[in-house]
Amino acid sequence: MTPFISRDRSVVRLDTSLELLLESGWKNRIPGALATVVATAGSTYRKPGARMLIYADGSYLGLLSGGCLEADLQLHAQEVIEHARTRAVEYDMRGPDDVLFGIGAGCEGAMRVLIEPARAGGVAAEALEAAGRILSTGEPTCLVAIHDATHLPLGTFSLSTLPPLLEDAAREVLAEGVSRELDLEQGSARVRAFAQFLAPPPHLLVCGAGPDARPVVSAARAMGWRVTVVDHRPAYADARQFPGATVMHVDARDLLDAVDIARCQAAVVMSHHLASDVEYLRALARAGRPDYVGLLGPLARRRRIAEELGPLAQELHSRLRGPVGIDIGAVIPEAIALAIVSEVHAWLAGRLS
Numbered sequence: 001m002t003p004f005i006s007r008d009r010s011v012v013r014l015d016t017s018l019e020l021l022l023e024s025g026w027k028n029r030i031p032g033a034l035a036t037v038v039a040t041a042g043s044t045y046r047k048p049g050a051r052m053l054i055y056a057d058g059s060y061l062g063l064l065s066g067g068c069l070e071a072d073l074q075l076h077a078q079e080v081i082e083h084a085r086t087r088a089v090e091y092d093m094r095g096p097d098d099v100l101f102g103i104g105a106g107c108e109g110a111m112r113v114l115i116e117p118a119r120a121g122g123v124a125a126e127a128l129e130a131a132g133r134i135l136s137t138g139e140p141t142c143l144v145a146i147h148d149a150t151h152l153p154l155g156t157f158s159l160s161t162l163p164p165l166l167e168d169a170a171r172e173v174l175a176e177g178v179s180r181e182l183d184l185e186q187g188s189a190r191v192r193a194f195a196q197f198l199a200p201p202p203h204l205l206v207c208g209a210g211p212d213a214r215p216v217v218s219a220a221r222a223m224g225w226r227v228t229v230v231d232h233r234p235a236y237a238d239a240r241q242f243p244g245a246t247v248m249h250v251d252a253r254d255l256l257d258a259v260d261i262a263r264c265q266a267a268v269v270m271s272h273h274l275a276s277d278v279e280y281l282r283a284l285a286r287a288g289r290p291d292y293v294g295l296l297g298p299l300a301r302r303r304r305i306a307e308e309l310g311p312l313a314q315e316l317h318s319r320l321r322g323p324v325g326i327d328i329g330a331v332i333p334e335a336i337a338l339a340i341v342s343e344v345h346a347w348l349a350g351r352l353s
Contacts, residue, residue, distance in 0.1 A: 011140065011177065012265055012348060013199040016224025017051055017062055022132045023224070023244070024061065025118075031056045033077035034118035034128075036156060037064055038147045038194040039181065042094055042109035049143075049179060049196040053118055056081050064113065068093075076115050086116040086154040088147040114147040116155045123155055130158040135200045136226065138263045142174040144182070148192035163191075170195050201225050202348055205264040205290070207255070207280040208271030209236040209247065212296075215337035216268065217242045223345075228259060232276050252279035261287045266344045268324055270296035278308045285315035292347050294324030294340060 025032075032055040037048050045065045052062030052070075054077035060070065069091055076089050092110040118124050127143060134141040144166055145156045152163050162170055169182050173195040182193045202225045206213050209231035220227050227245040230252075231237040237249035250258040252271075261267075261283075267290055269280045277295070284293050293316060295302055302322040306313040325339030326346070346352045 011199040012202045014202070014345065014349060015050070016201045018128065018198065019132065019135070019201055019224030021051055021053055021062060022128060025053045030059075031081050032118045033080045033115050034124045034156065035064060035073055035077065036114045036116075036145050036194075037111055038088070038114050038145050039112040040109060041111075044109035044111050046111075048181075048194050054115075064111070069111070073113065073115070080115045080117060084117050086114070088112055088114050088154070112147065114145050114154065114156070123157075123161070127156045127158040127161060130160060131198060135198060138200045138203060138226070140174065140177065140197065140199050142170050143196045143198060144170050144193050145196070146191060146193040149190065151189040152191055165189065165191060166193060166195075173197050202265045202344075203228070203263055204344065205230070205259060205261070205267040206245075207231075207252070207267060207269045207277070208273075208296075209233070209238070209242070210270070210272055212333040212336065213270055214241055215334045216270070216340055217245050219337050219341040220344075221245060223341075228264070230255065230259065231271065232273070252276040252283070255280060255283040256287055261289050264290050265348060266290050266292040266294070268294040268296065268340060268344070270294075270324075272296075274301075274305070274308075278305050281305060281316060281320075282309060282312060284319075285309065285312045288315070291319050292344060293319045293321065294343070295320060295322030296324055296340075298323060 032053050035052050035054055037046050037050045040047055050064055052060055052064050054060045054074055058074060080087060090112045094110060116124050131141045131143050142159055143156055144162055146152055146154050159170060165184060165186055166182065169184065173180060174197060177197050179197045180195055182195050184191050204220050204225055204227045206217060206227060206229045209229050213229065217227050217229060221244045229242050229245050229247045230250040232251050234249050237247055239247040248258055267284055269277050271277050324343065325336060326343045328339050330336040330339045
């Protein structure tokens with residue numbers, strides 16, 4: 001999994017399937033199995049590090065393919081759940097060999113998947129939760145999935161629970177910021193593992209907590225992003241309206257004292273209060289970050305705000321996008337939110353200049 005580097009050099013991860021599993025996966029008390037892609041070749045729907053939860057009742061959370069492998073994965077997961085024994089399975093869908101599996105996917109790729117018992121308080125859950133706690137602070141971490149070993153248990157481990165044989169290699173992966181396959185030998189012991197570097201997910205700052213900010217925050221949170229919402233109006237700064245986000249009652253003039261702007265990859269200013277939007281943008285201009293700043297409202301309003309900012313407006317010129325959002329013909333708040341979050345995502349992925 002390759003992290004994206006935004007213009008302010010902040011490394012972020014747009015594949016946030018880990019966060020989505022953590023937020024909803026362990027809440028289900030039904031016994032389950034964690035399936036992790038540990039190696040691929042050719043064209044595959046997901047790449048190493050992708051995960052899904054498969055429950056004993058047949059339901060699942062996440063996908064490792066476009067739906068062509070999930071039914072077979074469920075059969076293997078049932079065995080893992082029943083016998084509490086981790087195993088690795090392989091799928092080779094290249095050419096005529098695909099017929100042997102009875103899947104007929106025609107994806108022209110091969111995939112190795114580690115399947116392990118998953119339950120709240122279990123080894124896999126604790127490893128993922130430990131990684132999640134670090135990532136939520138904006139720091140990177142590493143997870144290691146052991147999928148073939150002679151003397152070690154198979155499964156997913158965090159840095160704090162990793163067998164000593166793999167510690168140095170995992171810390172190198174963390175230092176270099178690049179995931180890789182590990183194939184190590186020590187005496188008669190041999191181990192194959194996938195060491196996954198995990199950059200933190202994007203952190204979006206939303207300045208303004210009006211009703212139309214809710215679908216923006218909801219869309220960002222649905223992708224596992226970290227979101228901070230600020231508003232100068234106490235009635236609007238209501239955390240109950242923004243599940244999963246950090247909500248703060250902050251005077252626009254105090255933004256830099258209240259929020260660590262250096263840890264935000266993007267900001268959207270949408271308070272609908274002209275004076276406050278001017279102050280939010282004044283603070284972001286002085287901070288010099290983030291490199292993506294979106295402003296809600298028509299072009300005429302942007303020009304008026306620029307006049308209010310005076311010479312400081314030049315500090316935002318190359319960073320400011322207003323009207324914010326991709327032009328998809330959005331009318332309702334939910335569609336406007338889609339346009340805004342889509343533009344932020346595209347910018348983080350390097351699709352926009």
